[in-house]
Amino acid sequence: MEVLKNKKTLQDFIERQKEMGKKIGFxxxxxxxxxGHLSLYKExxxxxxxxxxxxxxxPTQFNNVVDLEKYPRDINRDILILENSGLVDAVYIPEVIDIYPEKTESIHYDFDGLENEMEGKSRPGHFDGVGTVVEELFKQVQPDNAYFGEKDFQQLAIIRKLVEKKKLPIKIKGVAIYRADSGLALSSRNKRLHEDRREDSKVIFESLKKVNEWxxxxxxxxxxxxxxxxxxxxxxxxxxxxxxAEEETLKETHTIYKDKNYRAFIVVIVDGVRLIDNIHLK
Incomplete structure (x- = not known):
């Protein structure tokens, strides 16, 4: 597995792959x-x-500096996981200057209102940060297909809207939520919970399954x-x-229409750790 630590190294690598006609998944x-991440690479x-x-x-998608500082980082462990998986051919680990060569700030986007629903209400500017980094990574990596988990369903919808609006030649693929045996959606934040509390948190998915019945x-x-x-x-x-909410607009609904698709979204704070989950409603 190639470890690419700056933009120039990545560009040289991508150029060689494109010359060989390789189709790139990212x-x-x-x-x-x-x-959960490995499930993306399997697809x-x-x-x-x-x-x-x-x-x-x-850095631009964190509204809280403390959250940015607390975010778990262990590059050597992550590289080892990718190598051992046998699923990944290269990993790009840019510095801030590779993504933000001038100022570390977001571009402002119009995602047709998707950015103002749910997470956007409590995290102003968050999806500008997401859009900025994803668009820049797409420009540098030049993938044919890009994969995102459905756990962050709003983010997935926004990235699809980004590709549509920017007319980028990339297919966006949503991948089903990967869950622990208990049903808890896997997240990097789960590491901040004691093992007993991770088990207790299975009530989140259990409640969503009840919603699907109700x-x-x-x-x-x-x-x-x-x-x-x-x-x-x-x-x-x-x-x-x-x-x-309606899956297309992410707007909360109080009435059901047969020609619409709906999804239930939930956010629960467990011992100070913010956990999100969702389920498609049949």
Whole structure:
């Protein structure tokens, strides 16, 4: 596996691969890798000649400096995980100057309102940071296909909108949420939880599965009330928000239409750690 530590090294590598006609699959990460990330590379391996990862903790998508400082970093461990997986041909580990050669600041984007829903309401400018780093990485890596997990469904929708608006020749592939045996969605943040609390947090996915059952017969206001009641009885857990939204617009809905697709979204703070999850509603 090639380890590419700056933009020039990456450009030389990509140029050689393009000359050989290689189809490139790409999944950017912020490191702290786990099996959820590897599931992206498994999908990429099926559809491409070459699979590239990137590891870059993007400063412009953090609203809180403390969160940026606390974000887990262990490059050597991450490289070892990628090497041992046998799924990745190269990993790009840029410095800030490779992504932000002048100022470390975001471009402002219009994502047709997707950026103002859910996470965007409490994290102003967050998706400008996401869009800025992803667009720059796409320009440098020049992938044919790019892979993102459905756990961050809003981010996935925004990246699809970015590619559409910028007319980038890249196919965006969503990959199903990778879960622990308990059902908890895998996240780099889970490492900050004690093992017992990770087990307790399985209630998040269990409640989403109940929502999928209730969705057939129960009104949305009643579903929301039931979810509130569940988390009112969980020790050390705070329900930040729960909502049911249209998958296309991400706008919260209180009425169901047969020609729309819906998804339930939840954010729960467990011992100070913010956990997100979602489920497609049938």
């Amino acid at each position: 999944a950017p990460t912020m490191g702290a890798l786990h099996n 990429a391996k099926k559809e491409n000649d070459l699979v590239i990862s990137s590891i870059f903790v993007n 969705f057939k017969t129960v009104t949305i206001p009643e579903i929301k009330e039931r979810i509130r009641e569940i988390f009112d009885h969980q020790r050390g857990m705070q329900l930040e928000y729960f909502m049911i």
